[in-house]
Amino acid sequence: MIEHAPSSHPTPAPIRAFTFWLGEALYGLDIREVLSIEPDDETISPVPLDRPGMLRVLRHRDRPVTVFDLARRIGVRSGRDRCEENRRRLDRYETLCRDWTHGDGSTAPPVLDLELSPRERELLGEAMSALSVAVDDCRASRRSCRGLDAACSGVRHAVAQLRENLQGLARSVILFATTDGRQPAFALRIDELHQILEFAADELVLGRTEAGSIIRGYLIQEGQPDCLLLDATPLLADRVVADSTVTTA
Structure with a gap:
């Protein structure tokens, strides 16, 4: 051998x-x-x-x-730089949402355009989904003319929660x-x-x-x-x- x-x-x-x-x-x-x-x-x-x-x-x-x-x-x-830009975009979106909720209902809701990596999108998934649901509820309330104030409050709360989560990503x-x-x-x-x-x-x-x-x-x-x-x-x-x-x- x-x-x-x-x-x-x-x-x-x-x-x-x-x-x-x-x-x-x-x-x-x-x-x-x-x-x-x-x-x-x-x-x-x-x-x-x-x-x-x-x-x-x-x-x-x-x-x-x-x-x-x-x-x-x-x-x-x-990530800090991108989060700062996303917070500015969220501020603009909140302003557009406020105008939309006080409009005559003839226009579509504004679209939130955030620049997120796949990892960030996963971390923010729950807050993004909650905002989408709140906007849908607000749109339905406008059509039925019932519960609009509560629905608009839900949108504001969802935006605030998303802003808080974005702040967490900026650390x-x-x-x-x-x-x-x-x-x-x-x-x-x-x-x-x-x-x-x-x-x-x-x-x-x-x-x-x-x-x-x-x-x-x-x-x-x-x-x-x-x-x-x-x-x-x-x-x-x-x-x-x-x-x-x-x-x-």
Whole structure:
């Protein structure tokens, strides 16, 4: 019997990625580079800094840390940005609904046009359905001339509930990254945490390598959404530490 010598090439270690949502896409950072997750303190005013996507510098664990708005850094719209636009659209819709409910009944109800990702549409599904039912009830009441005030109140309540749910989608968190596992190196404002995923090394498809790119590649695994793996090196190079801009987290 012929015995095969063991391979001299060890199997590459799997990639464990800490994943999170930003806009409609899933991103990840090597789990070894994640130090902590903290609430986004929106009361801290942004500081005008000249690096791409830089939001502010704050003090965390007694160290000054540069915070990047990741969406601005890579040139995409965050969930926060889209939620702000959707709230403006909902405000316009509410005005049109008010005009429609006080009209003569000869026109169709206004159409609500929100820009939602499939995930957001699922999260808002119950509130969207409740609004649709309320509008249908209002239309039926106008035709029968009975219970119109109560039906209009139902529409207002459904709009208010949807607005509250949209506000919930606009929340963000701060991810503090590390290079040594102990101290923060920089921080990222992101939309929403996902989960820790493990990928085989051959499931990483290397991305383009333009100077300044922070996308290391794509992690592709059956049954999971494609994940863009971040490269921390350009962010480390873009850090600014200036005592005059430091605030306390």
